[in-house]
Amino acid sequence: MSEDKKALNFLEHIIEEDLANGLAKDKLRFRFPPEPNGYLHIGHTKAIGISFGLGERYNAPVNLRFDDTNPAKEEQEYVDAIKRDIEWLGYHWAEERYSSDYFQELYDWAVLMIKDGKAYVDSQSSEAMAEQKGTPTQPGVDGPFRNRTVEENLELFSKMKNGDFKDGEHILRAKIDMQHTNMLMRDPIMYRVLHKHHHRTANDWCIYPMYDWTHGESDYIEQISHSLCSLEFKPHRELYDWFKETVYSYAKDKYPMQPKQREFARLNLSYTIMSKRKLLKLVEEQIVTGWDDPRMPTISGLRRRGYTPNAIRNFVEKAGVAKRDNVIDVALLEFCVREDLNKTAPRVMAVLDPLKVVITNYPEDKVEWLEAENNQEDESAGFRKVPFSREIYIEKEDFKEEASSKFFRLQIGGEVRLKNAYIIKAESVVKDAEGNITEVHCTYSEDTEKRVKGTLHWVSIPHAIKAEVREYDRLFNDEAPDSHENKDFMEFINPDSLQIIEAFVEPSLKEAKAGDQFQFQRLGYFNVDNDTTNGHLVFNKTVGLRDSWAKQKPKPQQQKQAPKQTNHPQQGAKAINTINKLGKKYTNLPEEKQLKVRAEILELAKDVSYEELEPLFGTAVKKVGTRIAATLILSVKLDEGLERNPAINEFIEKALEDDNELLVQEASLLN
RNA sequence: UGGCCUAUGGUGUAACUGGCAACACGUCGGUUUUUGGUACCGAAGAGUCUAGGUUCGAGCCCUAGUGGGCCAACCA
Numbered sequence: 061m062s063e064d065k066k067a068l069n070f071l072e073h074i075i076e077e078d079l080a081n082g083l084a085k086d087k088l089r090f091r092f093p094p095e096p097n098g099y100l101h102i103g104h105t106k107a108i109g110i111s112f113g114l115g116e117r118y119n120a121p122v123n124l125r126f127d128d129t130n131p132a133k134e135e136q137e138y139v140d141a142i143k144r145d146i147e148w149l150g151y152h153w154a155e156e157r158y159s160s161d162y163f164q165e166l167y168d169w170a171v172l173m174i175k176d177g178k179a180y181v182d183s184q185s186s187e188a189m190a191e192q193k194g195t196p197t198q199p200g201v202d203g204p205f206r207n208r209t210v211e212e213n214l215e216l217f218s219k220m221k222n223g224d225f226k227d228g229e230h231i232l233r234a235k236i237d238m239q240h241t242n243m244l245m246r247d248p249i250m251y252r253v254l255h256k257h258h259h260r261t262a263n264d265w266c267i268y269p270m271y272d273w274t275h276g277e278s279d280y281i282e283q284i285s286h287s288l289c290s291l292e293f294k295p296h297r298e299l300y301d302w303f304k305e306t307v308y309s310y311a312k313d314k315y316p317m318q319p320k321q322r323e324f325a326r327l328n329l330s331y332t333i334m335s336k337r338k339l340l341k342l343v344e345e346q347i348v349t350g351w352d353d354p355r356m357p358t359i360s361g362l363r364r365r366g367y368t369p370n371a372i373r374n375f376v377e378k379a380g381v382a383k384r385d386n387v388i389d390v391a392l393l394e395f396c397v398r399e400d401l402n403k404t405a406p407r408v409m410a411v412l413d414p415l416k417v418v419i420t421n422y423p424e425d426k427v428e429w430l431e432a433e434n435n436q437e438d439e440s441a442g443f444r445k446v447p448f449s450r451e452i453y454i455e456k457e458d459f460k461e462e463a464s465s466k467f468f469r470l471q472i473g474g475e476v477r478l479k480n481a482y483i484i485k486a487e488s489v490v491k492d493a494e495g496n497i498t499e500v501h502c503t504y505s506e507d508t509e510k511r512v513k514g515t516l517h518w519v520s521i522p523h524a525i526k527a528e529v530r531e532y533d534r535l536f537n538d539e540a541p542d543s544h545e546n547k548d549f550m551e552f553i554n555p556d557s558l559q560i561i562e563a564f565v566e567p568s569l570k571e572a573k574a575g576d577q578f579q580f581q582r583l584g585y586f587n588v589d590n591d592t593t594n595g596h597l598v599f600n601k602t603v604g605l606r607d608s609w610a611k612q613k614p615k616p617q618q619q620k621q622a623p624k625q626t627n628h629p630q631q632g633a634k635a636i637n638t639i640n641k642l643g644k645k646y647t648n649l650p651e652e653k654q655l656k657v658r659a660e661i662l663e664l665a666k667d668v669s670y671e672e673l674e675p676l677f678g679t680a681v682k683k684v685g686t687r688i689a690a691t692l693i694l695s696v697k698l699d700e701g702l703e704r705n706p707a708i709n710e711f712i713e714k715a716l717e718d719d720n721e722l723l724v725q726e727a728s729l730l731n
Numbered sequence: 732u733g734g735c736c737u738a739u740g741g742u743g744u745a746a747c748u749g750g751c752a753a754c755a756c757g758u759c760g761g762u763u764u765u766u767g768g769u770a771c772c773g774a775a776g777a778g779u780c781u782a783g784g785u786u787c788g789a790g791c792c793c794u795a796g797u798g799g800g801c802c803a804a805c806c807a
Contacts, residue, residue, distance in 0.1 A: 392742080686778080
């Protein structure tokens with residue numbers, strides 16, 4: 061806990077500082093405040109990981125609080141899904157709360173604010189109010205109802221609460237400053253009239269509080285010490301503090317702690333989108349089968365796809381926390397699942413694209429049950445038996461009639477190992493009328509100790525069971541589909557994001573149950589989908605194995621067109637680069653090392669041409685190290701008989717006038 | 732015409748009160764291997780957005796600029 065002091069992120073620094081400044085450790089309290097209007101996605105996992113992670117780190121409570129102030133969009137279904145997802149991720153909340161629990165307390169404070177002249181009822185149309193509000197670059201103006209009397213405000217607000225008005229007729233606004241540079245401070249709305257059934261308070265209320273008012277005060281009521289949210293709420297902080305300080309003056313005895321809001325950049329993942337609204341569109345337009353479609357970046361989608369809580373938590377941890385916009389490479393997510401599944405997933409054999417192999421010297425009705433290790437990464441995983449027979453399937457990709465020496469797999473005349481079984485040698489092929497290979501005839505050898513380059517996975521044809529395999533590709537073809545100004549994210553949808561394959565798997569998989577995870581050897585990680593029924597196995601491909609062979613294949617073509625100008629640096633170019641590097645830090649080095657580096661530069665300078673040196677004369681004044689290096693090179697060149705020219709003289713002169721003693725010293729040696 | 736945030740290898744994050752820019756992913760080599768996986772070893776790749784300033788010394792502090800983001804819902 062304390063040994064990784066080095067790697068604190070900026071939020072942890074803030075907390076450490078607060079602790080150092082006297083905040084008691086047992087006052088630390090966090091919260092995760094989702095609005096129950098959609099499913100959680102991988103982006104939320106960052107927020108969850110931050111607040112719950114802090115809770116774990118400091119042994120502080122973390123509340124799960126549903127921010128349920130808008131009955132128009134919120135549903136119990138989402139509450140349930142959110143709880144399920146957080147639990148699945150392995151986090152434990154201290155208390156389950158709802159902003160709606162605080163409606164009465166909030167209302168009472170609002171009344172106090174009216175009495176203090178800090179809130180008023182406005183009765184205009186939303187258009188009129190928007191007009192008065194101004195724009196980010198233009199100040200707003202006061203509306204006609206801004207100076208109603210306290211009595212009038214109290215009466216109207218009470219009638220709003222009692223249901224005497226229709227939706228939209230009146231609102232309650234905080235009275236702050238219509239000319240404020242922060243638009244959120246221009247008399248923000250606190251309550252609107254909404255005759256809607258609420259999933260928790262039913263029909264008790266017909267006014268509902270707005271986010272800024274509710275959220276901050278919910279933090280305050282729960283005595284949250286650090287309220288962490290994403291960057292877009294930064295401008296809200298000013299209002300958060302305004303409300304908080306106002307209410308603090310009413311309730312400081314009951315609630316002594318004033319929460320502190322801090323903001324971090326939210327997580328973006330390459331090749332996907334993270335907006336709930338846009339994800340909802342994918343669901344509604346049936347681009348995907350639902351919120352838990354394995355292609356979705358939702359927690360439920362990832363879960364169905366076979367991602368593990370461990371992998372997701374590690375991913376968020378590795379992605380880090382800061383305040384700049386970011387797009388994290390999906391490759392990192394994939395790395396994290398592989399890392400986890402590699403240790404835990406039992407290995408099995410499955411063939412996705414079958415090619416029939418007949419082992420001609422193996423007896424026709426013989427069957428052997430061979431022993432296979434379940435997971436060499438996990439000794440406790442044990443062994444199982446797999447059946448071997450005369451006719452097997454291998455992967456089409458694993459056979460070529462002839463191939464280069466780089467191809468380690470089966471080819472005519474070549475030998476290859478069958479995983480957990482024998483070594484076979486390809487003798488001949490059978491082709492159909494179009495010339496496609498339909499069978500490969502091989503002979504086997506019982507000498508399994510032989511060294512062969514390749515090992516193939518396989519399944520025995522008579523014992524294989526059929527299974528449906530769903531192979532997924534990214535949902536979007538663009539790295540950042542919702543970041544284009546004139547293009548809708550829907551334009552980037554990848555039409556081939558789902559491939560359904562009829563595969564053959566080893567018989568041990570017959571009893572596999574939904575959720576079970578496996579490594580299909582040499583292919584990737586797969587899990588059993590919940591569409592699986594008694595006679596019909598369905599697998600999702602979670603992620604492929606790393607495949608350095610696949611990376612090699614496209615190479616021959618690329619090489620032809622792009623000889624890829626290798627910077628085959630000649631001696632000189634290399635020397636100048638090295639000198640540049642050495643020069644960069646020259647002034648910061650301890651003296652002893654400086655002398656060494658100086659000698660090194662002088663030696664390397666012999667291989668530098670004047671043409672390479674001259675551009676360095678223009679080095680920024682600030683980069684003293686580089687200028688010293690240039691001076692050193694120059695001294696060598698002058699010794700070698702280089703003639704002085706105006707550029708050289710000017711450079712030396714400028715160096716002599718510099719404030720840096722080292723530079724002046726070196727330059728004066730040239731005179 | 733404004734306000735706020737932000738800028739470090741391809742990507743993401745570090746660098747405690749200024750002191751030889753580090754880690755992870757990715758990339759490229761190599762060793763081991765009954766998975767072209769894993770593990771292990773190694774390499775390339777950043778003059779820290781620009782220009783000034785302060786300092787013996789700046790990624791870090793100051794000033795100005797530039798690029799990117801956010802802010803005008805009775806959403807959260």
